Amino acid sequence: MSQFSLYGRRPLLLGAAAMASTAMAGHRPARATPASGPWSIELFTSQGCSSCPPADAQLGKFCRREDIVALSFHVDYWDYIGWKDPFASKQTTDRQHVYARKLNQRYVYTPEMVVEGVEDGPGIDRDSIEEMLAGAQKRSSARATPELARRGDGQLNIKLASFDLGGKPAEVTLAVYDPRHSTPVGRGENGGRTLDNFNVVRRFELVSRWDGSAASWTVSADRFAAGQGIAVLVQRADQGPMLGCNKLDSMATG
Numbered sequence: 530m531s532q533f534s535l536y537g538r539r540p541l542l543l544g545a546a547a548m549a550s551t552a553m554a555g556h557r558p559a560r561a562t563p564a565s566g567p568w569s570i571e572l573f574t575s576q577g578c579s580s581c582p583p584a585d586a587q588l589g590k591f592c593r594r595e596d597i598v599a600l601s602f603h604v605d606y607w608d609y610i611g612w613k614d615p616f617a618s619k620q621t622t623d624r625q626h627v628y629a630r631k632l633n634q635r636y637v638y639t640p641e642m643v644v645e646g647v648e649d650g651p652g653i654d655r656d657s658i659e660e661m662l663a664g665a666q667k668r669s670s671a672r673a674t675p676e677l678a679r680r681g682d683g684q685l686n687i688k689l690a691s692f693d694l695g696g697k698p699a700e701v702t703l704a705v706y707d708p709r710h711s712t713p714v715g716r717g718e719n720g721g722r723t724l725d726n727f728n729v730v731r732r733f734e735l736v737s738r739w740d741g742s743a744a745s746w747t748v749s750a751d752r753f754a755a756g757q758g759i760a761v762l763v764q765r766a767d768q769g770p771m772l773g774c775n776k777l778d779s780m781a782t783g
Contacts, residue, residue, distance in 0.1 A: 565672060566596040568662055569762060569774045572652060573625045573641045574726070576614040577607030579718035583653040584640030589709075589727040591658065598760045598774040600704055601729045604639060612717030616710070616729050624733075627768045645669065645771040646764060665771075673741075673773035675701070675761045683750030687736065687761055689773075694741035698766040701739050701746065705732040705753045706760065708779060728758065738766065 572588045574581045585601070592599045604625055605617040622637075629637050632649055642652030645665035652658050673692040679685055687701065706728045713723045732753075736746050753759055756779055763773040 565666070565669075567598050567674070567774055567776065568596060568665065569645055569771045570597055570599045570652075570658070570662075571643045572599070572601045573604055573621070573637070573639055573643070574601055575604050575607040575617060575639050576712060576714055576719060576724050576726070577610055577612045577717045578639045580651075580653075581640045582719070582722075582724060584642065584651060585724065585726055587652055587655060587658060588642075589725065590655070592708075592727050598762070598776045599728050600706060600760060601726055603726070603729065604637075606637075607639065607717075610717050612714055612719065615712065616726065616731070620733070621730070624768070631768055646768065647770050668770070669772075673699070673763045675763055675773060675775045677759070677761060677775050677777050679777060680747075685748040685750070685752070685759060685777075686745060687748065688745045689739065689743065689763065691743040692741045692772070694739075694772075699739045699741070699772055700764055700766050701736040702762045702764065703732070703734050703736050703748060703752065704730050704760040704762065706730045706758050708756070708758055731757070736761070739763070 570588065570591055572584055574585055588599050588601055591597045602621040602624060603614050603616040603618070604622040605614065605619055606622055608614060608617060625637050625641065628643050628646070628649070640651050640653065641649055642658065642661065643649045644661040647668055648661040648665045650657050650661055673689060676688040677685065689701070708728060710726045710729055711723055712726070714720055736748065758776060758778045760774060760776040762771060764771050
C-alpha cells in the first residue's frame, strides 16, 4: 500500500454506534496494556537527513514496548537535496507544521519526536526520550484508551468508554503503518547507506470527532493490508494533547 491519505477522501467508517457489549466472532483483541498507557511517540524524519538515523534507531527500540505507540512520519522538505524519500508526503509535513504552531516553535526540524502531543525533542538518545515521556505522563491524569479488535471478516472495531472531555471536542484517528523498511539510499546526505525505518505511517485518516460518550466505530478492511500494523490516536481536536492511544502491531487478512 503506497498511498498516504490524511483525513481520507472517501468514507472511512462502515458504521458508528453507542458502545455495545455484544462479542465479535473471530476478533483478535489488542494486547493488554497498563491502565495508565499506552503513550504516543511520533517521529518526524527523512531519509534525506543525515541527523535522522540515530532517532530512527531509537524509535525502532521503543516500537517493541507494550506501553508505547511509536509512529514514523516522513516529511518531504529534504527531498530537494538529492534523495526523494519514498515514504514522505506533504500531508506528513503539514502535520509537523501544526505541531510547530501548537508547541510555539519557530521552525520545523528533523529529527523531531513529539511525545503525547505536548513534548518534543530530537529523540536521538534513550535518556532524552524517557525524560519526554515522564514529562508527558505527569500532564496526563486520565486516559481515554481505545479498545481495538480485528473481526473475522477483516474489519477493525474501535471502542471507547465514556470520558469527561470538559466540553472540549476530541478526534479519533487511524494510522496504518509498515513495521519496517530497509532502503539503500543512492544520493543525498545519506548516499551509500542502507537505512532502517520503523512503523512507517502509510495512511492516516480521521475516524470521527468524539464528544466523550461511550461509542464504537467499524473501519473497513480495505484500509490496511496483510503485515501492516494499525494505531488509533485519541487527541484533542486540532492536534492538541493526546488523550489515549492503542495499537495492533501487525494484522493478517481476515
